[in-house]
Amino acid sequence: MLHIYCPYCGENRDQDEFKAKGEAHISRPLDPMGCTDQQWGDYMFFRKNPRGVHHEMWYHVAGCRKFFNMTRDTVTYRIYETYKMGEQPSVTAESLAGGQS
């Protein structure tokens, strides 16, 4: 069971309190009606499924009810960081490959 640091509560809590909500940083198109079916389909359905570093959105459902983001390794389950909604990750697959974490 993962041990997750909620960036809003400022504490590590058990995974039981959280819900995984899939890939992070999916933005709703600003002009939905201007999207083609394909663009809309990409936004709605297509998600990354990397082996390794992934940015995910989580929901502290049994806690502060805040959504936040997490950089997590899908192989080792190591959590590199959690960060607030609207912020960008400081750890990425590229930064790790470049040796700067």
Added chain:
Amino acid sequence: MSTVSSKKSASRKVAQSNRLTRGGRINRNKPLKFSYNGKTYEGFEGDTLASALLANGVDIIGRSFKYSRPRGIFAAGAEEPNAIMQLGATEATQIPNVRATQQELFDGLVSNSVNGWPNADTDLMSYIGKAGGKMMPPGFYYKTFMYPESMWMTYEKYIRKAAGLGRAPAEWDPDTYDKMNHHCDVLVVGAGPAGLMAALTAARAGARVIIADEQQEFGGSLLHSADTIGGLPAAEWVKGIVTELQRYEDVLLLSRATVNGYHDHNFLTIHERRTDHLTDRAPLNMSRQRMHKVRAEWVILATGAHERPLVYANNDVPGNMLASAVSTYIRRYGVVPGNKLVLMTTNDDAYQTALDWKLAGRDVVAIVDTRANPTGALIEEARKLGIRLIPGSAVIDVEGGKRVHGAVCCSIDATGSKVTSGKEVLTCDTIASSGGWSPVVHLSCHTGSRPVWNDEIIGFVPGAAKEQRLCAGAVHGVYGLGKVLEDGVNAAQQAVAALKLNQPEVELPSTFEPVKSPAMALFYVPHVKPVSRAPKQFVDLQNDVTAGGIALATREGFESIEHVKRYTAMGFGTDQGKLGNINGMAIAAMTMGKTIAETGTTIFRPNYTPVTFGAVAGRDAGHLFDVKRFTAMHKWHVEQGAEFEDVGQWKRPWYYPKAGESMHDAVNRESKAVRDSVGILDASTLGKIDIQGPGAREFLNRIYTNAWAKLDVGKCRYGLMCHEDGMVFDDGVTSCLGDNHFLMTTTTGGAAGVMEWLELWHQTEWPELEVYFTSVTDHWSTLTISGPNSRKLLAELTSDIDLDKDTFKFMDWRAGTVAGVPARVFRISFTGELSYEINVQANYGLHVWEKLFEHGAKYNLTPYGTETMHVLRAEKGFIIVGQDTDGSVTPFDLNMGWAVGKNKPFSFLGQRGMQREDCVRDNRKQLVGLKCSDSSVVLPEGAQLVDNPKHPVPVPMLGHVTSSYYSPNLGHGVAMALIKGGLSRMGDKVYAPLRDGRVIEAEICSSVFLDPKGERQNV
């Protein structure tokens, strides 16, 4: 003689014939009676069930899984493959598959072997097994009973009866179980020499420490060791360490507590057996078992090593045992499990077993050492005692059926790959074997790390740690008492440093280290015949996997060790291959001409030993299994004899049967009462979300499909919610309480999901909107009165709300007082009748409910439940989200395009989705009404609909019935269905072919069956 129990003719046997008069950690002044397979025996306090059975000379404790061969106790701990028992004095306290080696004896313990038919001593299935291993190779069941496929279910019943382990109790478990959560700095797994030193070091540094061990006492191997530590007998030294550990406030010592699971981020589960050693049933007010859930900063694995048996022909005959187990029984329990011992070993350690046996006053026939020139301190000691040593040799076969009679000894070559000279049969009743040690790496694998082969120690050691995990002692191949103690200190010092605590003073006690010669790597003892033709050489005793079976699997093309495991079932038993796995992998490697390092190992998963369901469930059983939610009027419903329905976690009244009424009668009566006069529904369970803030109105515009810009204070509006794909997922009425204040209602089951949905969009996409959401479902009681007389009834209970039909209109709400209580009254309707939803603070709910009944008697005020609610709404064609929709239905499919805003400036959720190519095509399934041609028929919900029931299969499907009820108000069935292009097929006939052969004809019609103009709710 020790075989006495298996012979009926043996009239009377000496009690505990194998018990020594002195020694062991048992209390001879405290005899305990227990039963095994219906016979009563005696043991002592401190015994395990296994040691007590051995003391009484019981040889056969079960039959093997596949070949039904007689089996005896083989080991002394968690690795025991054979002595798997059914425990329990009553039906309710039955526990299957308990290892006799880990079950402490108590007075009155009742045990039985788990297999063997008609009994363990005489098993009919064994004749099939005896007829030759060739008859039952790996994959036997699949290969033999595969065809015809339809018969598998029949075969399976008998196969399961003949094989299988244990049985679950048929009655409710009378005991309670619980769970406990912990955090600690250092969790030490195992309280042997390494674990104790690690815990001591961490404790002295001031760390918060938990140390857990599966045995009843701390000490691990030291409890049966001949060693001295710091000049004290090992067990005495243990006592001193434990006494010190008990003094620290922040040190938790858990015995009888197996660390069974090592999960991600250093989360470990510990299964503690609190009363299993005391009585059949837990004492009053005491939980039987406890699951500890520990989150540890650092974990130190000090799980030691299991001795590896040797694989030779007929090595499963009772009397074959692990060398260290024999020592354990002698030294710890004062039990010698036989009279004449042959010891076969590849290493020096096992010599101790022969010494122990000899010192117990029994006969050591010979030590057969696979090495040509063994030298070392223990070997010298054996020689001094006059024990015969046969070097460069091996026991290749065993004589005897229900007990060992002889060991067939041959010399072998230096690599142990073939037999080099003729045989000598050594008469004996016990053969102890040792192939060296296998580190107990199980926990290190649980989070995905693969063990690594180490040639030097001839075993797998834990792979690189993913977590903050350290190892101490034999678990990573550190052997020799002095080194093990030091390793425990080292591991703890690493943790202490990482925790930024001060390093404590720890002095290493003195130990005696005998000089030893190197061990030989031998995983398979050669026979004069090749592996495929030799008598059965067992690798995995619990699953009856033989060396020949593994060789066959590799010949059949199973080369990956994971495939070999699954094909042969090696390591699949309740013992998880603790004894056999390494030998099996080595044999697979050998037959494929690879090294063990190349073949690798399968990995172990939780749990290390079986855990009872009780411990997993804890208190979450019976009435605590799931949360139940009750409304404020629940007591009243119960008193009125309501039948209840589960809606999510809520208990909702389903219908209120009067004496002698069927459900059908009750629902008909309730339905008519609403349409004829007035009924009342407890609608408190509907989700209610209070929405406030300057951005609230705009937020609603974006979340709902319809427009909210112009909804005035005092007004209510029905809304549909769609996901971004344009599919309906919830509906409800939202009311404007103030300019920046709304009350949203949701479906009962959807409340939590809607709340999350609102938060999601607010927090992730539109944080610029200032708006706040609060769940107020439980804060309000909702009492819905519905029917032509509802206004008259309400008028009797309120003086400050003007109920005039022109001022308090349909879809208005008013604040005021009802039955003397502040209330919000919403004039909305889910029945199509004149209705008022009275909302009061939840704790006034019952009061207002009862007042309504005081005044309602003259109007025949009738309580109605969810079933009547469904009938009434179906008469009106009102949808239930989740029943008439299934996540693939747009508002247009529901013929509810009127609820989709056309001119909303912001592209609301679902707008783009419902205009995708597939969502705007013709012939989508659309919600319509269905009226059966035979008005007495009610269509079954879920029935599939077709145009032509006589069409050859496959018949094109049109859709299905989503809702269907008998309408007492209309006198016929009413149904709704999703039908392809249904809205443009009014008047068409469709057919529902049913499973029972009937074909029901129905006509597509409007889904509004009653009062199509909606006049009844507008009076």
